[in-house]
Amino acid sequence: MSTIKNILLNYPTPDRSLLLPILQDVQCSEGYIPADAVVLISDYLKIPTSKVYSVSAFYEKFRFTPGAKYAICLCNGTACHMEKSGSLIKEFEKQLGISAGQITRDKLFSLSTTPCMGACGKAPVVKINNEFHTGVTIGQVAELLNTIKNREEK
Numbered sequence: 001m002s003t004i005k006n007i008l009l010n011y012p013t014p015d016r017s018l019l020l021p022i023l024q025d026v027q028c029s030e031g032y033i034p035a036d037a038v039v040l041i042s043d044y045l046k047i048p049t050s051k052v053y054s055v056s057a058f059y060e061k062f063r064f065t066p067g068a069k070y071a072i073c074l075c076n077g078t079a080c081h082m083e084k085s086g087s088l089i090k091e092f093e094k095q096l097g098i099s100a101g102q103i104t105r106d107k108l109f110s111l112s113t114t115p116c117m118g119a120c121g122k123a124p125v126v127k128i129n130n131e132f133h134t135g136v137t138i139g140q141v142a143e144l145l146n147t148i149k150n151r152e153e154k
Contacts, residue, residue, distance in 0.1 A: 003029055003030065004026060004030075004034075004036070004037045004040050004041075005040065007022060007025045007026055007029060008022065008040065008041070008044050010025070011044075014044050014045050014046065015045070016045050016046075016047050018045065019041070019045060019047070019051075019052065019055055020055070022041055022044075022045075023041070023052075023055070023056050023059075023062060026041070027061065027062055027063070030066075031063075031066055031067055032062075032063045032064060032065055032066050032067060033056050033062050033063065033064055034064075035064070038052045038053055038056070066107065067103070067107075067110055068103045068104065068107050068108060068109050068110035069107065069108050069109075069152075070108060070109050070110070070128055070129060070148055071109075071110045071112070071127075071128070071129055072092060072109055072110065072111050072112070072126065072127070072128050073111075073112045073113065073114055073117075073126070073127045073128075074088055074089050074092065074100075074111075074112070074113050074114070074124070074125075074126050074127075075113070075114055075115075075116060075117040075119070075123070075124060075125040075126070075127075076089070076113040076114065076115065077114075077115055077116035077117070077120065077123075078116075078120075079120035079121070079123040080116075080117075080120070080123040080124040080125055082123070083123040083124045084124065084138075085113075085123070085124040087138055088124055088126065088136060088138060088141065089111075089113060091138045091141045092111055092141055092145075093111065095141055095142060095145055096109050096111060096145070098111055099111070100112055100113050108148075108149075108152065109145075109148075117132070119132065119134060122134035122135055123135070124136050126144070128144065128148070
């Protein structure tokens with residue numbers, strides 16, 4: 001809660017045009033938009049909580065629940081689909097023990113798909129946080145996951 005208040009102090013003149021920058025700062029700091037942050041932002045900017053919530057719900061980048069440390073997103077566009085991205089998704093689900101749209105119990109990994117990442121010539125594409133992996137094969141899935149797990153153990 002004090003983190004949110006500190007973020008608001010960076011904006012000394014409350015103005016509703018600051019809603020998006022404030023939401024971005026909260027998302028960056030907390031990893032998501034906590035419910036108490038919606039209320040604090042609403043009070044600070046003197047706008048309804050419904051407005052803060054609806055704006056943050058509109059943009060895909062904002063989330064209302066804590067995410068995983070490593071967000072794995074697989075492209076399932078036409079080119080990636082033709083290059084067996086469906087099999088890759090199944091392999092990630094098997095290795096992680098979750099389905100697309102879920103987070104592992106330890107909150108280390110989340111798994112999702114997207115219609116296109118715009119790298120069709122390098123299909124299939126997997127994005128882990130902000131790092132892109134192209135031409136990924138089923139055999140590389142365990143390797144990618146083990147690299148991350150090994151990094152976490154150190």
